[in-house]
Amino acid sequence: MTLVDRYAVFGHPIKHSKSPRIHRLFAEQTGQTLEYSAQEVPAEQFQSSVAAFFAEGGKGLNCTVPLKELAWNYADSKTERAQFSKAVNTLALQADGSILGDNTDGIGLVTDLLNNHAIPLLGMRILILGAGGASRGIIGPIIEQSPQTLVIANRTADKASQLADEFHRQGPITGYGYETLENKQFDLILNATSASLSGQLPPLPAGLLASGGNCYDLAYGNEPTAFVRWGLENHAAKSLDGLGMLVEQAAEAFFIWRGVRPKTQPVIELLNSERQS
Ligand code: ATR
Numbered sequence: 001m002t003l004v005d006r007y008a009v010f011g012h013p014i015k016h017s018k019s020p021r022i023h024r025l026f027a028e029q030t031g032q033t034l035e036y037s038a039q040e041v042p043a044e045q046f047q048s049s050v051a052a053f054f055a056e057g058g059k060g061l062n063c064t065v066p067l068k069e070l071a072w073n074y075a076d077s078k079t080e081r082a083q084f085s086k087a088v089n090t091l092a093l094q095a096d097g098s099i100l101g102d103n104t105d106g107i108g109l110v111t112d113l114l115n116n117h118a119i120p121l122l123g124m125r126i127l128i129l130g131a132g133g134a135s136r137g138i139i140g141p142i143i144e145q146s147p148q149t150l151v152i153a154n155r156t157a158d159k160a161s162q163l164a165d166e167f168h169r170q171g172p173i174t175g176y177g178y179e180t181l182e183n184k185q186f187d188l189i190l191n192a193t194s195a196s197l198s199g200q201l202p203p204l205p206a207g208l209l210a211s212g213g214n215c216y217d218l219a220y221g222n223e224p225t226a227f228v229r230w231g232l233e234n235h236a237a238k239s240l241d242g243l244g245m246l247v248e249q250a251a252e253a254f255f256i257w258r259g260v261r262p263k264t265q266p267v268i269e270l271l272n273s274e275r276q277s
Helices: 019-030 043-055 068-074 080-085 105-116 133-143 157-170 226-233 243-258 265-276
Strands: 005-011 034-040 060-063 090-093 099-102 125-129 149-153 173-176 186-191 209-217 238-240
Touching: 005 019, 005 043, 019 034, 019 243, 019 265, 043 060, 043 068, 060 068, 060 243, 068 099, 068 133, 080 099, 080 105, 080 133, 090 243, 099 243, 105 133, 105 243, 125 133, 133 149, 133 157, 149 157, 157 173, 209 226, 226 238, 243 265
Parallel strands: 005 034, 005 060, 125 149, 125 186, 149 173, 186 209, 209 238
Antiparallel strands: 060 090, 090 099
8 A cells, every 4th residue: 555645734723724735736746646734723732733643644744823833842853944933834754753843934035035036135225024933934044145234123122122132143133113214224125024914014114115125025815915015105116925935935845845846936826826816
């Protein structure tokens, strides 16, 4: 009997996750035989659900909100980028039976910006809105691209400065509250707050986006998010949402599990065309 390799995404809620679709498209495209399902897992059941999944022969898991910090704790070992981000979105069964934790969100974002949209990071003035888990996951891979400055702005200013302190050895990073953004300009503004999902925006001063600058919302939806709309209203060269990042982080996870790199462009185009119709 041949057993098909099993993968899944755990989250709460998980009903609208696009991950099963994306991974099935990758598998089809690369000729890999695997199963990928979505499982509703509340935080209280995370430990037992992950243990059961691997005990029953599962090969790899994606973990999404609100389980990434729990997955970080669960992993037996972690990649360096996961170590810093204190969150894990990919668990992979290793040959010795241990579980490796990685975080592919940041590299997914950077790949989408650089490869899919030709938005440079080197030498740029970059602003991240928000100082929660989503910001933490992307800071390391962004600093690696050597921006001129990286600023974290947050409603709770202390959280922004503490987060910046954690990464200050890696590059020119500072953190403060939104009021300090007055009279400053950035070439790229990334929204990593959860505000956009509920149609809200942090208070952003006029003139914050430099001429020719770009906006990127880590969140995505069928309609443009509040922040994507803000970017368009503020004359961004490009104002994008996180669909490309979602597909790129999935491709990185697929590579970790299968050793094969799927093409992301056709999958992004397909998902984009579906939400436009
Ligand atoms: P995630 O893991 O998605 O980052 P989180 O850790 O709860 O979620 O962080 C949510 C982020 O969105 C925080 O930076 C939060 O700001 P505070 O730290 O001040 O709470 C930010 N956020 C949420 N709603 C917001 C709003 N209406 N305006 C501005 N920032 C908001």
